[in-house]
Amino acid sequence: MRYGFAIDQRTCIGCHACTVACKTEHEVPVGQFRTWVKYVDQGIFPNNTRDFGVMRCNHCTDAPCVAICPTKALFKREDGIVDFDRDRCIGCKSCMQGCPYDAIYIDDDTHTAAKCNFCAHRVDNNMEPACVVVCPTHSIWVGDLDDPTSGISELINTNPVTVRAPEQNTGPNVFYLGADRAVLNPLAAPVDSNYMFSTPDPHRLEVAADLASDPISHARTTMNTAHPRPWGWRVTTYLWAKGLGGGALVVAALAVLLGIDLGVLTTIVAPALGVVGTAATGGLLIWDLKRPERFHYLLIKSNFRSWLVLGAYALASFAAVSGIWLLFGIGVESGLIEYSDTAFTVLAWLALPTGAMVAGYTAFLFGQAEGRDLWQSPLLLWHLLVQAVMVGAGALAIAAVFADTSATGIRLIGAALTIATIAHLLMLLGEYSGRHATAGAAAAAHMITHGRYALSFWGGAVVLAVIGGAVAATGWATETVWLLGLAGVAVQIALLVYESVFVRAGQDVPLS
Template sequence: MTRLGFLLDSETCIGCHACTVACKSEHDIPLGVNRTWVKYIEKGEFPDTARHFSVMRCNQCENAPCMDICPTSALFRAPNGVVDFDDNSCIGCKGCMNACPYDAIYINPETNTANKCNFCNHRVEVGLEPSCVVVCPTHSIKVVDFDDADNEALGILRREHLAVRSPEQGTAPKVYYRGADEASLDPLRTAIRGDGLIWADVTPDHPTPPTDEADLIARTTYTTAHITTWKAKVSGYLVTKAIAAGIMFFASLMVLLGHADQTAKVGFVPGLLGALFLLVTGILLVADLKKPTRFHLVLTRGNTSSWLVRGAYILGIYAVSLGGWLLAALIESSQILSVLAVPVAVLAACTAGYTAFLFGQCEGRDLWQSRILLPMLLVQAVAAGGSVWLISDVLVGMPEPTVVRWITIGALTASGILVLLEVFGDHSPHVAMAVRSMTRGDQRKLFLTGVLGGLILPIILLAGSLLFDSAATTLSFVAGASALVGMWSYEHSYVLAGQSVPLS
């Protein structure tokens, strides 16, 4: 067999969970996580009600986004077409969990590595069927062999119109559903109600879409919980990276404006701040890994299709450029600073913006697929850099503070316009739910803090600093601090809201 998939027959499935138990036994899977599980939904009103079962698992995608984003190729395609994993290569970055649009990947709490259904490849390779296929009492789980013309499941697939989950994601899933109710395959059309689940307590990690009752056509009565993977460290990384990039935009601008001879103020101070915040960015990234001692594998075993790896290269090159900038400042060479100004500014833009492409590889998080994200990251870097520049002005008297105030006001205003476009734009159901979570749901306070404290208040304070010279430095300091705190708050609401929409 060379290309494999599953046919899951909901018409004959009795919801017995034998597949789940067999899978856990076969792979010694810890409690609280699953490679396969049975989702129950109920429809109708008493006495005309019905319960529907659907088996959930990895879809063995032809265009697997988890493989693209994995920085160390710990997720790879086996010769038989199965997407398999290698525990020895995984660094626990959790990128694959956000890339998967099916909630099929989890972090094994015993190994701290990403695991998923691998089609029982150790069995398939010796001619055996997956354990779930063997144990299913109604033969509702069938192996599809796309290269075997006599394969039973392939014959059904050719004769009948079968459903797949989330075809709009373009992953070309190879798990097909026969007779599945549409609501059981669409996590946005069903929700856990107030009286909870059967056989399980509802936790905050259980999938409940932030939607209106009118959009629901069924209730979920049994499913599994899925944790939020990227949290405060990722939000913090977005801010520290923006500062590290933005401060050097202003340093380069000052050199181009003729201040290269002030090597301490346009060379050493911003260069040191940029390097320190870049260091903090790296620390946050490594600290967020489930296997932080393996972080070097990103460089030694890097998958160059992953923007985690490309981003690491960009950060590394940017770090070298900052080293050159600091060296030029230490030897008081205005000529070298002038030569480095444009390349450093370009690398700063790359550092600020690459995360848009990384988030773009997270196919499971539609909010992060926005075309607005790249310009947002760039203007946020300018706003963050301007804020730190104005805070530094209180201590060392940085050059051209008035110019920096105007540019920062412009960056904050542009950020506000982009936020409005994000909130009030025309969205898909997934994005609309994420925006609702951010603006009216669990992240509302963070979002409002980001808008009011990170955009509106700093703009007012900076405008005041332009009008009142005597208080300009103080107002600018407060504005800069408020902008940075508000930026983290907005980023945190954005990161969490993107992960709030259920996928299974």
């Protein structure tokens, strides 16, 4: 059995009865929607038209929200309905990033994820969903898509149908009859300066300025719902913090394995940065939850398909290695423990994989965020690792200004900082100078390089990184530690600016 919807936009009159019925049935808070009607106008008066589109969860065959949810709060029933359990939800908003259809929101009353659940409580009692019952033109069909004799199967098998975002390969089970392309493709109809009965939310209005409109159809969205960015500055800062901590310990581990003495940078500073970076990362992630008191559900209600869960274990593993390293280093520096090459070598071999994983696991998490095409880059893992070495070496360079570091140690830090910064710049060039796999990724990249984020990207992320790389190269060549320290400061700011742009632009492309 596989339940699904068919929306006949040929007969839909845009009356919003489905929206009202849904809000009433589920007590959806004001300003939030599980089902809503989108309006798109085309042409210029008096030769203009208006098309409608009923938007909702697509109850995907391969639902990305289910895979990314860390606590199994979102789950797929045997009948194909994608339902949710608010009692397991921690409010991490990762499901909102995974959904390519803008179907999930954080309920203002419960602070947990919510969406259309096919009125599962009604279906279980042999009743149709509320939206189907109230539709005055019988434009909403439901039934078993696997049953060829069902009304919905006969409808979609005897008429041309389309789905939203087919390129995402999620297997959506909401089929549209007679829907205009501009209704189903949010990039084809940027929001108008004014809606019919309201004003577009500021976010959609700002983004619309960076989206190309069709000069022939003049398609524009004249009614829709607000969909703010789920993740903000805390996620931006978390990317930097864990990269800094992981990168610093990885550089120190390389020094140990190469037999290069970094002095107190090896024994105290690098592991301390690892501990602080991990603690800051964990704190920011918990702070960003809408139900932070449930953070422990990551460990007791774990979905091991989710990289939010696997990332938590990566953070814990790295925290353990860096913490043990720090305690051992404190013991060595205080004279309580005798220095041991063997102990530091073992710690270094443990630091390399755990440091790389803590820096890079976000690439896999972002890969599960299937609604954000910009984040699907095959370069992202390698870019995160390079960024970690860049800011980790930069942090050690800053510390080296105040520590007694050997010449070989300064050369290693200078080499790591210079090479990683150049690699970071080359990866930026590769990411934003070529073609992109999807229109969504291309739109986000355009916002970064030529649109609303261009000044921050070029003036902050790129120019500061170029300056940092040049100064680092000079400091490396001349073994001038204060130059390396200046470069270390520059790359921290450059990466924070870039991550801010990257995280925001990825979420700015409209999905509905």
